Amino acid sequence: MTLGPYASFIVWSYAVCALVVAILIVWVALDYRKQQAKLRALDAAGVSRRSKRNAAEVS
Template sequence: MALGPYASFIVTSYVSVAAVVVALIVWVIMDYRRQKARLRGLEAAGAVRRSGRSAAEVQ
């Protein structure tokens, strides 16, 4: 596959986009875990959901 004189730009662009996508996926996973931990902490402290049901009643 010949990319011509712009090969370095094309490869760099694809690598950059891949790095950004991976960084966003990692950030979303970390944020999800942080939010779940925060929710568990709130429920352990006695906070209830707006619907008035606790997590145990929903399941």
């Protein structure tokens, strides 16, 4: 496969796409971890959702 005289434009197009998609994937994954960590910290501090509390009180 030869990309001809404009190879750099083609390579840059695919490279920018790969970079932005990678950033999106990492951002979504890190955000998920962050929210889960916050929920765990709140749970450890005894702050839980009403539905969870009611279930605990019933049992």
